[in-house]
Amino acid sequence: MTTMTTPVLQASGVTMRFGGLTAVRSVDFTVNTGEIVGLIGPNGAGKTTFFNCLTGLYVPTEGTVTYKGTVLPPKPHLVTKAGIARTFQNIRLFANMTVLENVLVGRHTRTKEGLWSALLRGPGFRKAEKASEERAMELLDFVGLAAKRDHLARNLPYGEQRKLEIARALASEPGLLLLDEPTAGMNPQETRATEELVFAIRDKGIAVLVIEHDMRFIFNLCDRVAVLVQGEKLVEGTSDVVQADERVVAAYLGEPFEGDPGTAETADVAAAETGAAPQSSTTSTKGEAQ
Numbered sequence: 472m473t474t475m476t477t478p479v480l481q482a483s484g485v486t487m488r489f490g491g492l493t494a495v496r497s498v499d500f501t502v503n504t505g506e507i508v509g510l511i512g513p514n515g516a517g518k519t520t521f522f523n524c525l526t527g528l529y530v531p532t533e534g535t536v537t538y539k540g541t542v543l544p545p546k547p548h549l550v551t552k553a554g555i556a557r558t559f560q561n562i563r564l565f566a567n568m569t570v571l572e573n574v575l576v577g578r579h580t581r582t583k584e585g586l587w588s589a590l591l592r593g594p595g596f597r598k599a600e601k602a603s604e605e606r607a608m609e610l611l612d613f614v615g616l617a618a619k620r621d622h623l624a625r626n627l628p629y630g631e632q633r634k635l636e637i638a639r640a641l642a643s644e645p646g647l648l649l650l651d652e653p654t655a656g657m658n659p660q661e662t663r664a665t666e667e668l669v670f671a672i673r674d675k676g677i678a679v680l681v682i683e684h685d686m687r688f689i690f691n692l693c694d695r696v697a698v699l700v701q702g703e704k705l706v707e708g709t710s711d712v713v714q715a716d717e718r719v720v721a722a723y724l725g726e727p728f729e730g731d732p733g734t735a736e737t738a739d740v741a742a743a744e745t746g747a748a749p750q751s752s753t754t755s756t757k758g759e760a761q
């Protein structure tokens with residue numbers, strides 16, 4: 472990975488305003504070939520909004536996004552076609568379709584026949600169906616859902632629905648996969664399995680950008696992590712660098728970072744020694760970032 476770092480995704484100066492609220496502010500961001508990059512930050516930091524700017528769901532108020540050197544078109548299906556696939560924070564599957572059908576729908580940008588033909592199963596679709604179905608089954612096997620091909624999506628347990636979303640995203644044969652909280656609602660075993668799955672995706676040559684609140688997952692997985700706070704990129708670096716940065720801890724606690732840690736404790740000890748009441752409160756956290 473140290474040899475030949477070619478950017479897959481490049482965002483420059485991306486800003487997204489909603490009326491008076493600036494949800495994302497002048498964010499520069501790069502994902503290189505072969506990388507797994509994490510995007511973290513407290514609730515409401517602008518992570519999903521940033522994803523939406525990358526995938527054509529929102530047209531950024533300012534800034535540009537390029538994929539492999541080409542400026543992305545401002546339409547989700549064209550972005551998918553260009554090579555970026557995503558999953559959603561709130562799972563979006565066709566609940567009353569089978570597992571296999573959900574993946575087949577994900578293939579529509581890569582087949583000549585298109586979405587309606589896939590949904591209506593027209594004659595053109597049936598011809599292309601066999602090859603598509605083989606590829607879809609490969610992907611289901613890859614995520615561990617082959618045995619459930621004929622189950623309705625809505626009957627899958629939550630963790631498997633998330634896997635199915637990943638299989639469907641992979642069906643568009645992306646060069647970059649964006650995952651928005653892929654382990655939300657998963658138990659520790661499922662989270663571990665998802666970690667392995669993301670490594671396996673990267674090993675197939677697909678770069679990955681992942682939003683997650685599970686820090687263990689992020690720091691195990693990512694080559695690089697960027698921290699978004701109130702729409703701005705606060706810190707970016709390797710897991711070690713980000714973990715050691717006190718501004719990140721302060722951002723998560725929802726309190727401004729004020730100089731040396733321990734200052735408050737020192738003051739309390741000094742106050743206790745002189746018999747005065749403690750001046751600071753080191754126990755109050757506001758709990759904004761649940």
Ligand SMILES: Nc1ncnc2c1ncn2[C@@H]1O[C@H](COP(=O)(O)OP(=O)(O)OP(=O)(O)O)[C@@H](O)[C@H]1O
Binds near residue numbers: 515
């Ligand atoms: N379509 C919209 N219209 C207006 N405001 C929005 C819209 N989408 C997001 N916001 C606001 O932008 C800010 C960032 O929200 P966003 O969902 O991107 O945060 P997030 O980092 O993904 O948070 P979480 O970790 O909770 O998912 C929030 O204040 C949110 O209310």
Ligand SMILES: [Mg+2]
Binds near residue numbers: 560
């Ligand atoms: Mg979000």
